[in-house]
Amino acid sequence: MERRALPGRLGERLVWQLGDVLATREETPRAKSITLAVPNWRGHRAGQHVDIRLTAEDGYQAERSYSIASPPVEAPHITLTVERLDDGEVSPYLVDELRVGDKLELRGPIGGYFVWEANSGGPLLLVAGGSGIVPLMAMIRQRAAVGSNAPTRLLYSSRTFEEIIYREELEQLVTNSGSTGLEVKHTLTRAQPVGWTGYHRRIDGEMLREVAWPLEERPLSFICGPTPFVETAAASLVGLGYEPARIKTERFGPTGESGASGASGASAVPGGHDGE
Amino acid sequence: MGQGFVSRGFHGRRQQQQSTLTNRIPPGQYLERGFPVLSAGPTPHTPLAAWDFTIEGAVNQPKRWTWEEFRALPHEDITVDIHCVTKWSKLDTRWEGVSIDTLLQQVAPTTEARYVIAFSDGGYTTNLPLDEMRGGQAWVVYAYEGQPLAPEHGGPARLLVPHLYFWKSAKWVRGLQLVEQDEPGFWETLGYNNHGDPWKEERYQGD
Numbered sequence: 001m002e003r004r005a006l007p008g009r010l011g012e013r014l015v016w017q018l019g020d021v022l023a024t025r026e027e028t029p030r031a032k033s034i035t036l037a038v039p040n041w042r043g044h045r046a047g048q049h050v051d052i053r054l055t056a057e058d059g060y061q062a063e064r065s066y067s068i069a070s071p072p073v074e075a076p077h078i079t080l081t082v083e084r085l086d087d088g089e090v091s092p093y094l095v096d097e098l099r100v101g102d103k104l105e106l107r108g109p110i111g112g113y114f115v116w117e118a119n120s121g122g123p124l125l126l127v128a129g130g131s132g133i134v135p136l137m138a139m140i141r142q143r144a145a146v147g148s149n150a151p152t153r154l155l156y157s158s159r160t161f162e163e164i165i166y167r168e169e170l171e172q173l174v175t176n177s178g179s180t181g182l183e184v185k186h187t188l189t190r191a192q193p194v195g196w197t198g199y200h201r202r203i204d205g206e207m208l209r210e211v212a213w214p215l216e217e218r219p220l221s222f223i224c225g226p227t228p229f230v231e232t233a234a235a236s237l238v239g240l241g242y243e244p245a246r247i248k249t250e251r252f253g254p255t256g257e258s259g260a261s262g263a264s265g266a267s268a269v270p271g272g273h274d275g276e
Numbered sequence: 277m278g279q280g281f282v283s284r285g286f287h288g289r290r291q292q293q294q295s296t297l298t299n300r301i302p303p304g305q306y307l308e309r310g311f312p313v314l315s316a317g318p319t320p321h322t323p324l325a326a327w328d329f330t331i332e333g334a335v336n337q338p339k340r341w342t343w344e345e346f347r348a349l350p351h352e353d354i355t356v357d358i359h360c361v362t363k364w365s366k367l368d369t370r371w372e373g374v375s376i377d378t379l380l381q382q383v384a385p386t387t388e389a390r391y392v393i394a395f396s397d398g399g400y401t402t403n404l405p406l407d408e409m410r411g412g413q414a415w416v417v418y419a420y421e422g423q424p425l426a427p428e429h430g431g432p433a434r435l436l437v438p439h440l441y442f443w444k445s446a447k448w449v450r451g452l453q454l455v456e457q458d459e460p461g462f463w464e465t466l467g468y469n470n471h472g473d474p475w476k477e478e479r480y481q482g483d
Contacts (some may be wrong), residue, residue: 011479012482013483014482014483026342052303054283054288055281056282056283057282060288061304062286062288063304065362065363086436089288089289093283093285097284098285100344102283103279103283103443110467112465112467113316227312231313233403234318234319235318235319238318244317248316248317249316249318250314251312251313252312
């Protein structure tokens with residue numbers, strides 16, 4: 001499994017393919033997971049994304065990128081988790097209209113840097129803001145699926161308890177990982193349920209210092225979320241002495257956006273992708 | 277595959293259907309009014325006192341400018357459309373900076389120079405054909421919309437090569453190396469197209 005040729009490095013053209021929608025799942029009131037069977041899927045690495053292309057009857061098309069949430073071991077099935085942007089063009093279709101039995105045109109996998117493989121080692125620090133959890137979830141799921149014991153911590157910022165994507169699955173993965181493994185810390189920035197014992201503020205340097213691995217363990221970090229969130233998290237880790245080259249980021253949305261979750265009016269790439 | 281495929285129930289928003297926009301927005305792109313930020317790692321913060329800009333390699337007179345020297349070079353205002361491989365395009369962006377033509381005049385490229393490797397703080401590189409950086413096609417810019425270029429957008433200075441996808445407009449640029457043989461840069465070795473013409477939709481390898 002790990003010795004498969006690395007997708008996206010081969011130079012062959014990424015062709016548009018049709019995937020069959022096998023299942024959908026409401027993750028939160030705004031986010032939905034879509035599982036597709038893609039017959040000629042060439043395999044992916046955790047953290048990569050796909051381009052989606054929608055075509056109207058008159059030929060009008062719209063394309064966007066979405067992160068893959070499923071681990072590579074599930075190929076040729078892939079799952080995307082899409083958060084609806086209210087003024088978006090593609091995400092409302094994917095969340096509200098697309099249903100089992102439909103087909104969806106896609107090409108990928110895309111992105112060769114924001115990726116984790118079992119032999120990337122650890123310890124791993126994953127930092128997610130809102131729907132920025134999606135590519136990190138592919139890493140967490142792959143880690144569990146291949147039995148990696150890379151020590152892993154996830155710091156995950158959501159606006160409210162109801163908006164935590166994959167909340168129950170994360171709890172289960174923590175339980176299953178036993179003492180060797182996966183720790184999850186949540187922060188809720190907008191509202192907290194009664195009795196909440198997690199963090200209840202936006203991510204900051206102090207929070208990261210409490211969660212981060214000791215420097216001497218040479219942690220590998222992946223940060224994904226809205227631009228100001230990622231700027232804060234990455235700058236904080238650099239301030240703690242983390243090596244910049246071992247901090248990988250994906251940002252979405254414009255500068256100056258408020259809120260620590262992934263739904264900006266002008267957001268470019270929900271689910272995240274870096275290309276500039 | 278996919279030719280003739282219609283997404284059931286998809287109508288689209290047609291923001292780009294006005295003809296004035298259609299011929300300014302390349303295929304597969306949509307109009308963006310914000311300014312998204314996309315970077316692979318932490319934002320570098322190089323103090324201006326430590327900043328310099330170097331042109332080296334296949335040139336007769338390698339040169340290094342300090343920030344003050346660079347700011348004293350003849351500069352221009354540039355208004356261009358930009359296109360990011362992540363699908364957004366932004367129209368009429370206003371920049372201020374130094375034309376690559378101005379810089380090349382001072383270093384005198386050799387006749388063998390064919391390609392440029394731009395290099396940046398943080399280790400980022402990107403490769404471009406030298407001919408596509410001449411003739412008013414490329415700049416090193418330090419202001420955006422009348423303000424000093426913000427670090428997250430590549431400040432203190434970035435490359436601006438608007439006729440190619442925006443990953444070629446390297447943020448935090450610190451110099452150019454002119455070479456005879458092409459050498460793929462950061463994204464170009466990670467699955468992205470070596471050239472990156474948005475009008476030909478050269479997004480990924482093999483496009």
